[in-house]
Amino acid sequence: MTAIGTAPDTAASGRRRGPSMADVAREAHVSGQTVSRVSNGRHNVDADTRERVLAAMRKLGYRPNSAARALRTGRFHSIGVIMFTLSSFGNMRTLDAIAIASADAGYSITLIPVPHPTQGEISGAFDRLSEEAVDGVIIIIEAHLLDESDIELPPDLPVVVVDSTGSDRYTVVDTDQALGARLATEHLLALGHRTVWHIAGPERSYSASRRRESWQQTLAAHGAEAPPVLVGDWSAESGHEIGRALAADPEVTAIFAANDQMALGVLRAMHEAGRAVPDEVSVVGFDDMEEAASFWPPLTTVRQFFGEVGRLSVEALLHEVESSERRENRLVTTELVERASTGRPPS
Amino acid sequence: MTAIGTAPDTAASGRRRGPSMADVAREAHVSGQTVSRVSNGRHNVDADTRERVLAAMRKLGYRPNSAARALRTGRFHSIGVIMFTLSSFGNMRTLDAIAIASADAGYSITLIPVPHPTQGEISGAFDRLSEEAVDGVIIIIEAHLLDESDIELPPDLPVVVVDSTGSDRYTVVDTDQALGARLATEHLLALGHRTVWHIAGPERSYSASRRRESWQQTLAAHGAEAPPVLVGDWSAESGHEIGRALAADPEVTAIFAANDQMALGVLRAMHEAGRAVPDEVSVVGFDDMEEAASFWPPLTTVRQFFGEVGRLSVEALLHEVESSERRENRLVTTELVERASTGRPPS
DNA sequence: GCTCAGCATGTTGACGTGAACATGCCCGAT
DNA sequence: ATCGGGCATGTTCACGTCAACATGCTGAGC
Numbered sequence: 001m002t003a004i005g006t007a008p009d010t011a012a013s014g015r016r017r018g019p020s021m022a023d024v025a026r027e028a029h030v031s032g033q034t035v036s037r038v039s040n041g042r043h044n045v046d047a048d049t050r051e052r053v054l055a056a057m058r059k060l061g062y063r064p065n066s067a068a069r070a071l072r073t074g075r076f077h078s079i080g081v082i083m084f085t086l087s088s089f090g091n092m093r094t095l096d097a098i099a100i101a102s103a104d105a106g107y108s109i110t111l112i113p114v115p116h117p118t119q120g121e122i123s124g125a126f127d128r129l130s131e132e133a134v135d136g137v138i139i140i141i142e143a144h145l146l147d148e149s150d151i152e153l154p155p156d157l158p159v160v161v162v163d164s165t166g167s168d169r170y171t172v173v174d175t176d177q178a179l180g181a182r183l184a185t186e187h188l189l190a191l192g193h194r195t196v197w198h199i200a201g202p203e204r205s206y207s208a209s210r211r212r213e214s215w216q217q218t219l220a221a222h223g224a225e226a227p228p229v230l231v232g233d234w235s236a237e238s239g240h241e242i243g244r245a246l247a248a249d250p251e252v253t254a255i256f257a258a259n260d261q262m263a264l265g266v267l268r269a270m271h272e273a274g275r276a277v278p279d280e281v282s283v284v285g286f287d288d289m290e291e292a293a294s295f296w297p298p299l300t301t302v303r304q305f306f307g308e309v310g311r312l313s314v315e316a317l318l319h320e321v322e323s324s325e326r327r328e329n330r331l332v333t334t335e336l337v338e339r340a341s342t343g344r345p346p347s
Numbered sequence: 348m349t350a351i352g353t354a355p356d357t358a359a360s361g362r363r364r365g366p367s368m369a370d371v372a373r374e375a376h377v378s379g380q381t382v383s384r385v386s387n388g389r390h391n392v393d394a395d396t397r398e399r400v401l402a403a404m405r406k407l408g409y410r411p412n413s414a415a416r417a418l419r420t421g422r423f424h425s426i427g428v429i430m431f432t433l434s435s436f437g438n439m440r441t442l443d444a445i446a447i448a449s450a451d452a453g454y455s456i457t458l459i460p461v462p463h464p465t466q467g468e469i470s471g472a473f474d475r476l477s478e479e480a481v482d483g484v485i486i487i488i489e490a491h492l493l494d495e496s497d498i499e500l501p502p503d504l505p506v507v508v509v510d511s512t513g514s515d516r517y518t519v520v521d522t523d524q525a526l527g528a529r530l531a532t533e534h535l536l537a538l539g540h541r542t543v544w545h546i547a548g549p550e551r552s553y554s555a556s557r558r559r560e561s562w563q564q565t566l567a568a569h570g571a572e573a574p575p576v577l578v579g580d581w582s583a584e585s586g587h588e589i590g591r592a593l594a595a596d597p598e599v600t601a602i603f604a605a606n607d608q609m610a611l612g613v614l615r616a617m618h619e620a621g622r623a624v625p626d627e628v629s630v631v632g633f634d635d636m637e638e639a640a641s642f643w644p645p646l647t648t649v650r651q652f653f654g655e656v657g658r659l660s661v662e663a664l665l666h667e668v669e670s671s672e673r674r675e676n677r678l679v680t681t682e683l684v685e686r687a688s689t690g691r692p693p694s
Numbered sequence: 695g696c697t698c699a700g701c702a703t704g705t706t707g708a709c710g711t712g713a714a715c716a717t718g719c720c721c722g723a724t
Numbered sequence: 725a726t727c728g729g730g731c732a733t734g735t736t737c738a739c740g741t742c743a744a745c746a747t748g749c750t751g752a753g754c
Contacts, residue, residue: 017739020741021741033743040742044702064740065418067480068418068709068739068742069741070741071740072708072742078457099460109458111458132413236638236641240641264638267643290582290583290608291583291611295615297618379734384733396733416711418739419710420711
């Protein structure tokens with residue numbers, strides 16, 4: 001009947017692409033539109049027909065082409081996440097929560113890394129972003145750098161910024177850094193320490209500034225004299241270095257580090273100097289990373305709810321994507337976790 | 348001249364979509380194809396024309412529509428990464444490197460999380476994957492679970508598996524776990540310890556098995572008696588628990604933990620029990636996470652090159668994506684980093 | 695028996711892009 | 725002067741999908 005080689009599927013099999021709706025439609029003896037309806041789970045398809053289409057899909061190994069779908073609908077069902085690489089423990093946890101929340105909502109995550117935190121790199125990431133197939137963006141970047149960058153986001157692209165300044169251009173999901181720093185500082189003061197030393201995060205970090213400011217205000221509110229601010233770079237190594245200087249000063253009895261890693265460095269410095277924690281010096285961290293409970297001694301720290309931050313970010317973003325109206329900003333609380341690294345000052 | 352409201356762009360501005368190539372073409376008085384050529388950086392465009400097109404792009408705020416481009420070319424310029432959420436420190440570092448290497452190659456990363464490491468979830472991730480807009484996939488999942496899952500990957504989809512068994516279905520980029528475990532064990536034996544205790548990772552982890560087997564083989568090769576295998580779950584807490592038991596046994600003088608977090612838990616247990624490290628007990632970890640140098644005492648550990656793993660994975664995957672031929676498997680080396688947590692056994 | 699609502703299904707076209715092919719011009723070789 | 729090669733630019737069409745509209749059938753209501 002048919003001449004050799006004229007069977008259309010044989011001829012078509014040469015190309016790399018998988019079967020399309022049209023192939024399924026032919027196989028199931030229905031129109032492409034019916035395949036589309038089945039593929040999208042619409043209910044106005046007869047049960048028999050649906051079954052026939054599904055069978056054809058299975059037989060051919062049909063996979064919807066998301067590019068065509070996106071082209072047609074204008075929706076990518078994907079969320080872009082812009083963040084520093086080699087990023088902090090907290091960012092990873094947040095990313096994690098974002099990924100899970102997105103997956104639950106049927107969105108995938110497109111990572112847009114910023115290898116080096118220079119303005120050029122950040123602008124570059126945003127340029128790349130504008131070509132990315134995303135419906136909205138979550139930005140997890142030290143806010144001060146963000147402000148300095150003259151970034152130009154595609155208009156109409158919903159944006160949620162995490163842990164940043166309260167800009168009125170975007171929805172912001174923030175952690176209550178001020179509360180955490182106050183709790184940490186008050187905890188140490190309440191134990192009887194005359195004042196609290198602070199190891200801050202880098203200047204350009206918004207979170208670091210907020211923690212530092214709150215620490216200062218809390219000291220002032222309690223009439224305690226504020227020691228000079230010491231600035232680290234979030235790393236345990238920087239905490240160790242600053243900790244060595246502090247260990248040499250017998251006046252220092254209470255230290256509040258702006259994150260757990262720097263607190264770890266401080267602990268090591270104290271051990272090396274032979275100063276007992278918490279008997280001679282109390283140390284508080286920030287983040288409550290998983291390992292903090294296993295430091296020696298176990299670290300008193302401020303717990304952040306990264307999962308909640310991620311969840312709320314996705315919720316706010318998708319709300320804007322799907323309804324075009326902005327969600328109000330959210331503030332995620334923090335809490336003090338008391339462990340063995342803090343105690344009364346030596347008398 | 349023009350009647351009110353007849354300007355075509357005014358009429359078109361009602362819709363949500365941004366300007367298309369056609370709009371730019373009209374603005375620059377060229378054909379759409381010329382815009383396409385400029386957009387793709389082809390060289391066969393006159394300098395004047397190119398400048399005119401670029402100006403029009405800027406004026407209109409033109410952004411290439413990646414969905415249309417992907418539909419036309421069949422390429423998404425995106426790599427899918429399947430991994431556990433809340434994943435280990437090492438995986439995050441690998442992800443980081445993957446993100447950077449991909450960005451350099453002009454590919455973006457689509458994260459496909461697997462919230463719970465059950466077979467159903469993994470299969471679910473792969474189902475989702477088949478609808479994802481990716482050109483290839485990097486899988487970072489405990490291999491044993493992978494084997495148990497009857498996953499069905501889309502045919503013709505290039506796959507690279509990280510830290511997994513040597514399957515001949517996919518390219519594998521692996522870390523030389525065996526070398527690392529041997530180095531760690533030999534280091535302790537060379538210091539004079541009679542034998543080395545091992546805290547392994549969970550059963551289902553391929554990396555954990557390989558480290559455990561290599562530890563056993565090394566002990567056997569040196570004629571040392573192998574203590575029973577202790578199994579943790581990678582967490583510092585599990586290391587602490589097992590460490591408490593080990594601390595109570597005066598025979599134990601050398602411990603090799605399968606990762607740094609568990610080693611941290613062991614250190615804590617030793618401190619609590621008043622057993623000096625390294626004077627009474629030596630401890631070695633695995634990974635060389637950033638904080639390991641700031642543990643107390645600083646941890647001797649096996650360094651992994653996560654960045655290299657990520658880089659090689661992307662390289663292998665993109666090679667297959669672009670040339671359709673498989674790269675050979677790669678093995679990334681490891682090295683021992685000696686710090687203060689190991690020393691001679693008490694005499 | 696006729697009408698028409700309600701539902702399953704089919705037909706058409708457009709989303710924005712780039713490959714393939716077509717056109718037209720300039721300029722050097724003959 | 726003529727031809728043709730090379731290059732810039734234009735035209736056409738299909739990638740796979742889904743919204744909008746069209747069709748045709750069944751059965752309830754009068």
